[in-house]
Amino acid sequence: MDYFLMFIGAVFVNNIVLAQYLGQCPYLGCSKEKSVSIGMGSAVCFVAVLATAITWVVQKKLLDPYDLGYLQTIVFILVIAALVQFVEMFLKKMIPPLYKSLGIFLPLITTNCCVLGLAILVQREEYGLGVAVYYSFAASMGFMLALILMAGIRERFALCRVPRGLQGTSLGLIMAGLMSLSFMAFKGMI
Amino acid sequence: MASMWKEFSKGLWNEIPPFRLVLGLCPTLAVTKSADNGLGMGLAVIFVLVLSNAFISAVRKIIPKKVRIVCFIAISATLVVAVELLMQAFAYPLYQQLGIFVPLIVVNCIILGRAEAFAAKNPVHLSIADGLGIGVGYTLALTLVGALREMLGTGMLFGKYIMWESFQPFKIMVEAPGAFLALGSLLGLMNCITIIQARKRGDELPVNLTSGCGGACCNPEK
Numbered sequence: 001m002d003y004f005l006m007f008i009g010a011v012f013v014n015n016i017v018l019a020q021y022l023g024q025c026p027y028l029g030c031s032k033e034k035s036v037s038i039g040m041g042s043a044v045c046f047v048a049v050l051a052t053a054i055t056w057v058v059q060k061k062l063l064d065p066y067d068l069g070y071l072q073t074i075v076f077i078l079v080i081a082a083l084v085q086f087v088e089m090f091l092k093k094m095i096p097p098l099y100k101s102l103g104i105f106l107p108l109i110t111t112n113c114c115v116l117g118l119a120i121l122v123q124r125e126e127y128g129l130g131v132a133v134y135y136s137f138a139a140s141m142g143f144m145l146a147l148i149l150m151a152g153i154r155e156r157f158a159l160c161r162v163p164r165g166l167q168g169t170s171l172g173l174i175m176a177g178l179m180s181l182s183f184m185a186f187k188g189m190i
Numbered sequence: 191m192a193s194m195w196k197e198f199s200k201g202l203w204n205e206i207p208p209f210r211l212v213l214g215l216c217p218t219l220a221v222t223k224s225a226d227n228g229l230g231m232g233l234a235v236i237f238v239l240v241l242s243n244a245f246i247s248a249v250r251k252i253i254p255k256k257v258r259i260v261c262f263i264a265i266s267a268t269l270v271v272a273v274e275l276l277m278q279a280f281a282y283p284l285y286q287q288l289g290i291f292v293p294l295i296v297v298n299c300i301i302l303g304r305a306e307a308f309a310a311k312n313p314v315h316l317s318i319a320d321g322l323g324i325g326v327g328y329t330l331a332l333t334l335v336g337a338l339r340e341m342l343g344t345g346m347l348f349g350k351y352i353m354w355e356s357f358q359p360f361k362i363m364v365e366a367p368g369a370f371l372a373l374g375s376l377l378g379l380m381n382c383i384t385i386i387q388a389r390k391r392g393d394e395l396p397v398n399l400t401s402g403c404g405g406a407c408c409n410p411e412k
Contacts, residue, residue, distance in 0.1 A: 018366060019366050020220075021216050021219040021220035021366070021369065022216055022294075023216070024215040024216045024219065025215065025216075025299060028212075028215070070271060070274070070275060071271065072293070073267055073270055073271050073274065073293040073296055074264070074267035074268060074270075074271050074296075076293075077263055077267050077296050077297070078260075078263070078264065078267070081259075081260055081263055110259075110263070111263075111297045111299065111302055112297065113216050113294050113297045113298075116293070116294060116296065116297050117290060117294055120290055120293055120294075121290060124290065163378075163382075164381070164382075164385055165378050165379070165381040165382035165384075165385055166378045166381070167381075169212050169377060170374050170375075170377040170378040170381060171374070171378075172374070173370050173371075173373050173374030173377060174370065174371060174374035174375065174378075176370040176374070177367045177368070177369075177370030177371035177374060178367070180366045180367040180370055181362070181367040184365065184366070184367065
């Protein structure tokens with residue numbers, strides 16, 4: 001039951017985009033079409049879960065025993081950069097259909113703050129390995145949900161006339177504000 | 191000297207990061223609960239940006255083209271670790287306030303964006319001027335957004351009460367939705383000013399007002 005609540009909490013109450021402000025660039029940039037946002041969402045989910053697991057092991061087995069905690073940032077980002085490269089090559093060779101749907105998003109993910117943010121967040125919360133992986137899965141599901149919702153709204157907006165100054169990112173941010181307002185209502189659930 | 195001033199001053203209005211380049215949105219939203227948080231974050235970014243621009247432009251001829259992104263990330267990550275340690279030593283309350291967003295300066299698109307777009311092509315002194323200009327512009331923008339949210343959300347500015355007595359604070363402005371609303375409306379305002387300016391001068395209207403790292407995601411095939 002606790003795990004269920006944690007999932008709901010990570011997806012709705014503390015949504016990573018709308019309440020924790022991570023991953024704004026893809027949220028505003030990749031939300032023009034639903035198919036693109038699903039692709040980006042699943043790529044982030046895939047990499048975030050893998051990255052959380054690997055960085056957790058690195059932190060606990062390598063950095064903590066040798067008292068190197070202050071190197072966390074630089075080690076994590078290099079691990080993530082290497083991981084993304086490796087995943088890209090692996091998918092290209094082994095699972096071409098998956099590479100076709102996720103491949104174009106992978107290079108963008110290295111500098112996505114969702115992935116590094118989740119890896120650091122689970123360290124600060126001091127979760128165990130299983131919970132950390134579960135949490136980062138739940139949080140990236142929340143990311144995908146926000147992206148798909150935004151894409152749905154944007155597809156309708158393409159048909160409307162908006163004031164020139166508000167077009168694009170500006171209106172996107174205001175819509176995100178309204179979405180975040182409605183997500184705040186979930187706070188009463190837990 | 192004149193060219194250095196040109197590179198510096200473009201960051202203050204023509205290419206002010208969160209509004210014109212639309213880079214580095216996550217910290218702009220997250221740390222602007224109050225004006226002094228915004229200012230502190232901005233100073234940290236100035237430090238990283240100026241030094242990373244300087245180092246990258248100094249070694250730009252040595253780095254092979256294929257692995258340049260990883261090299262840029264390694265350089266900026268080193269500087270971010272330095273900032274983290276400095277902040278823990280000298281500004282611990284601020285470090286705690288900014289929380290996870292201090293290490294996340296590494297993945298701030300401004301740092302990599304300027305490295306790729308400017309420092310990798312230009313000599314050291316121009317790159318420092320560019321980093322300083324963009325950094326100061328970013329700090330100004332963060333402080334502006336922070337001041338707006340703090341004023342409307344709590345009636346205070348830099349911790350001092352400034353609104354009239356019967357003022358009822360809009361609590362929502364210091365919560366998550368307020369961040370999006372404040373930044374969205376400021377961005378819209380900036381765009382309107384640009385359009386009016388362009389009309390007055392009789393120029394063509396700028397076609398793509400807002401792209402930035404979001405724009406790069408839209409067209410991944412580029």
